[in-house]
Amino acid sequence: MQLNKLKSSSFSALVIVSILSTSACVMKNLPRNMNLTAFDPHQKEFNCQYEMNQESRGDDDAEQWFREGLAVTSYDLWPDDRDHKKAAILWTKASEKNHWGAMLNLATLYLRGAGVEHNTELAVQMVEKAMQLGVPRAFDLMGTYHMNGTGVQQDATRAYAFWAYAATKGNSDALAHLGGKLKASYDDPKGQFWRNKDVAMKMLECGYAQENGKAAYLLGQQLNLDGEYERALHILQDGIKFGSEESAVKLFANFDHGKELVGRFLDHDRAERYLAIAHMIHLNPDLRIPNLDKVLPLPPAVLPYWDGKKKSLIDGAKPVKTISLDDIKPSPASLREGRAHIPDGFVLPDEPQGGHLVQHLHTDAVIGGYWLAQLRKPVTPRQVAWNAAQLPMRYEIGEAFDKIPEGLTKDDGVFRFHYLGTPVPQALEAKYAPDWRVPQGVMREVPMPARELHSTGLLPAPATGIWHGSVDPGHPLAKVFNQWYRQSYVEEGQAFPDPRDRGLDIFPKDIQWRWLDQANRPQPSGRKEITIRNFSYLEAIKKGA
Missing domain, CATH: 1.25.40.10 (Tetratricopeptide repeat domain)
Known part of the structure; x- marks a missing residue:
């Protein structure tokens, strides 16, 4: 008996050791525990990958x-x-x-x-x-x-x-x-x-x-x-x-105090x-605000108009997506007249505010909103068709419901009004399919320009506005360059951005730019009087004056 107990204890110990060993082996193989080369802060070489x-x-x-x-x-x-x-x-x-x-x-x-x-x-x-x-x-x-x-x-x-x-x-x-x-x-x-x-x-x-x-x-x-x-x-x-x-924050402080970085150019407006x-x-x-130069260009450019609201400032700098106005069609409800009219851009909610209500004929509406007339138990084909043809009608609180419509008799059954609620803003998805970044708040949509303009990066911009750039999908850096935010505000006659200035091995001739229009054309003058001194700004920067 004693020997059997010892054997049993030894077996249990072996099982526990085996489980622990297996568990340790599994943990070691997890990605969190992968073998790594120690960080060398004095490494001599570094090769850039994207x-x-x-x-x-x-x-x-x-x-x-x-x-x-x-x-x-x-x-x-x-x-x-x-x-x-x-x-x-x-x-x-x-x-x-x-x-x-x-x-x-x-x-x-x-x-x-x-x-x-x-x-x-x-x-x-x-x-x-x-x-x-x-x-x-x-x-x-x-x-x-x-x-x-x-x-x-x-x-x-x-x-x-x-x-x-x-x-x-x-x-x-x-x-x-x-x-x-x-x-x-x-x-x-x-x-x-x-x-x-x-x-x-x-x-x-x-x-x-x-x-x-x-x-x-x-x-x-x-x-x-x-x-x-x-x-x-x-x-x-x-x-x-x-x-x-x-x-x-860095550029705010430098322009606000006129430091060396900005050529000691004091500019509280910027x-x-x-x-x-x-x-x-x-x-x-x-x-992402790739069109920053549209609302806040570097000197010596004159500051464009700004109404003083942060939202309008950031909206002007966001990337844009053009949409055809034909894509935004009025809802059928907005084309109705009288009581059945629902303002464009609004729809009735899936569930009425405050819950479902039913009222009989010859009573006054206990709540303002849209009500749907229905026969309680339609049986005949004519009754079913009549129910299907009804439209929601607006009644104000305390207003009497309409009388029994012509063509209906007492034999047609119980006639009731069902409360459907008040209109709510129509979801963008219900009108058309917007870019997913629009509801996310990082992109805005603008009407499609009336004319198509294209240019390569080698030529000066043929028109002022926001331009979207892309390279051929077969280009080695297409995945890096062809991004939804690849936009830039360029004035007519100016050069398009050169990606080589940012270390990307892409030649301007390989880039196709498409004009997206001005998108909120700036006003001719600023919100405040702005004075630009008559001197070379870049020369001042080079001298650190």
Whole structure:
């Protein structure tokens, strides 16, 4: 008996050791525990890669669910109006079809407990799924998890190793972060910064080429410290276009105090607009404002008209999408007359406000709104057809319902009025199919121009307005360049933007620009009197005057 007990205890111990060993082996193989090369802050070389070239396009249905989730959680909505629960459902469906963007967004919801229960382990698993797809951004996020101890053991060494790996795969956030750490004038490992300016600048340039706002800000800031004022100013202006609040604050301070970066050019009017834009980006970090030069050009250009409202300022700088006015058709209800008329752009709600109400004939409406006359139990074909032909009719509170219509008799049964509610704004989707970014608040729609204008990047702009650029899909950098926000406000006779100025190996002759019209044509004069001094602004910048 004693021997059997010993054998049983030994067997149990072996089972436990085996389970622990198997568990440890499984954990070791998880992406969160992958083998990594340690971050070398003194590396000598760095080769720029573009992360978009490594991001695969997912299933069309998954992409649509992903976009719908973005729309219902847009920063353009009031916090209480954001539907994180619906987004979680949509992004879960999309992630099941390997949509990596949905995976990373869902991870954020799990961390915040927004729309789902707080669960750090599920957040880590979502990021791991994206890592298995080779998504550079996922490795960057896993680095942040290791730095903060989010769902994994806190480990700064592994955090930097993940960030370094993400940077080699071209992730612009990792490039901006590490570039900022390596541009110091001396080493301080405890302070987490090092002296490796050559590599730092290459990283920041690579992030800037991919239109990362943080990279643009850090690069512009460093060039400003180095006395390269002209390029620094243009890069910071670009940083704002990429959604950098810090760049907007930087230019606000420089124009407001007339510092060296802006050639000691004191301009409170420009400063006021930069501050307003900084506030708007703070409220909506998803903003891209490629048409910034339309509402806030750099000197010596004269400031265009502005009504003083932050929204109109940011709307003028947003990317636009043209739509045909034929796509927006009035609803059939708007064409009705009399009591049956419903204003264009409005529809009756799916459920009446306050619940369903039924009133009999010969009574007064107890609530104002639209009521539908119906026979209670239609039996004959004539009665069924009569019910189907009825339209909602508006009655004010206390107003008597109409008498029994001609053709109906007492034999036709009980006649009642059903309350349908008051009109609500018609959803955009019910009128036409808008770009998903419109309800998200990062794009606006404008009427299609009456004429088609096209130009290559080699020629001066043939007309003033917003231009959208693209390259042939077969171009090696088509995936990087052909973006929905690839727009620029260019005045007639000016040169189109040259992507080589941002480090992209794309020649102007390869770019086709399409005119999107002026989109809110600026007024001839500004909101305030603006005086432009008669001197060469660029010369002042070069001299640092």
